[in-house]
Amino acid sequence: MDAPAPLLDVRGLSTHFFTDRGRVRAVEDVSFSVRPGEVVAVVGESGSGKSVTSLSVMGLIPSPPGRIVAGEILLEGQDLTTMRPRALQALRGDRIAMIFQDPMTSLDPVFRVEDQMVETILRHRDVTRAQARDIALAMLERVHIPDAARRLSAYPFELSGGLRQRVMIAMALSLKPQVLIADEPTTALDVTVQAQILRLLEELQDEFDMGIVLITHDFGVVERMADRVVVMYAGRVVETADIADIRSGATHPYTRALLASRPKLGQHSGLSAIPGLPPNLVNPPPGCPFANRCPEVIDACWLGLPELKPVGPRHFDRCLRNEAAS
Numbered sequence: 001m002d003a004p005a006p007l008l009d010v011r012g013l014s015t016h017f018f019t020d021r022g023r024v025r026a027v028e029d030v031s032f033s034v035r036p037g038e039v040v041a042v043v044g045e046s047g048s049g050k051s052v053t054s055l056s057v058m059g060l061i062p063s064p065p066g067r068i069v070a071g072e073i074l075l076e077g078q079d080l081t082t083m084r085p086r087a088l089q090a091l092r093g094d095r096i097a098m099i100f101q102d103p104m105t106s107l108d109p110v111f112r113v114e115d116q117m118v119e120t121i122l123r124h125r126d127v128t129r130a131q132a133r134d135i136a137l138a139m140l141e142r143v144h145i146p147d148a149a150r151r152l153s154a155y156p157f158e159l160s161g162g163l164r165q166r167v168m169i170a171m172a173l174s175l176k177p178q179v180l181i182a183d184e185p186t187t188a189l190d191v192t193v194q195a196q197i198l199r200l201l202e203e204l205q206d207e208f209d210m211g212i213v214l215i216t217h218d219f220g221v222v223e224r225m226a227d228r229v230v231v232m233y234a235g236r237v238v239e240t241a242d243i244a245d246i247r248s249g250a251t252h253p254y255t256r257a258l259l260a261s262r263p264k265l266g267q268h269s270g271l272s273a274i275p276g277l278p279p280n281l282v283n284p285p286p287g288c289p290f291a292n293r294c295p296e297v298i299d300a301c302w303l304g305l306p307e308l309k310p311v312g313p314r315h316f317d318r319c320l321r322n323e324a325a326s
Contacts, residue, residue, distance in 0.1 A: 008213070009072075010033065010073050011072040013068065013073065018066075025235055027052050030236070041222040041230065048234065093177070094124045099181070104157075107168065114133060118133055133152075140152055161189055178211065219262050228243065237318065254290050274293055288302075
């Protein structure tokens with residue numbers, strides 16, 4: 001059987017910020033796609049371009065100073081980069097939704113949960129306020145919030161971090177979007193609540209057959225959730241493959257370094273850190289941006305930027321050393 005068509009297809013996306021220091025190439029030539037029922041994890045250190053990619057997809061890049069300078073973002077074939085702001089606003093929360101890392105930056109502290117959820121539903125659905133409240137209550141129950149009717153009347157600051165994140169998930173899914181972007185959805189939570197949130201996302205994905213873009217720096221979360229992995233470094237994709245191929249044979253030195261830096265059960269010594277710092281994206285180096293941190297660097301790495309090339313049927317990486325070995 002042929003694979004289903006992508007719900008989301010990002011092609012050659014470049015997003016730059018025009019600052020007093022110069023042009024910051026935050027995202028450069030990024031491509032990936034997400035199909036129904038698929039989790040695509042976008043992985044990398046802070047500053048790798050993960051969140052800028054997700055905000056670009058949602059049309060939430062602040063302008064100025066930011067701007068999408070190249071590429072297409074196709075949602076079921078419709079290019080979001082060419083849409084008028086009002087049309088894009090109508091689409092956000094309906095066909096594509098996002099969960100942010102910190103719910104307190106997305107939930108208004110002076111409005112009750114009910115007000116915020118109901119207004120979102122009324123903006124996109126032809127229902128009465130009472131019907132919208134019923135939808136909101138049902139979604140809070142669906143995300144396993146205890147005593148949901150009472151929590152619906154609460155202010156965000158009256159809820160724990162885990163409950164606030166569940167409210168964000170309920171709000172994002174209340175309109176049953178085709179694509180959900182989850183930007184570090186468990187970062188600020190303790191490990192027990194993290195596991196509960198991840199389990200909840202798995203349940204809801206199975207129920208709604210959504211495509212999920214999971215933005216994270218945590219390879220433990222990736223190995224649990226992802227079907228496919230997009231590894232970013234210095235604004236570019238350096239490796240992309242199915243999770244099975246990443247587990248069995250990651251080919252880019254940066255991906256291998258990320259995998260090696262994971263904490264391991266029973267580990268008593270310090271974590272294995274990646275030495276050095278990412279490059280300055282205002283004046284990027286002429287060669288591979290990972291060259292100054294790479295334990296496998298060769299002379300050619302300093303001279304030319306490698307292309308993203310296939311190393312397997314659905315496996316691509318951006319490494320001159322692998323090109324030289326092939």
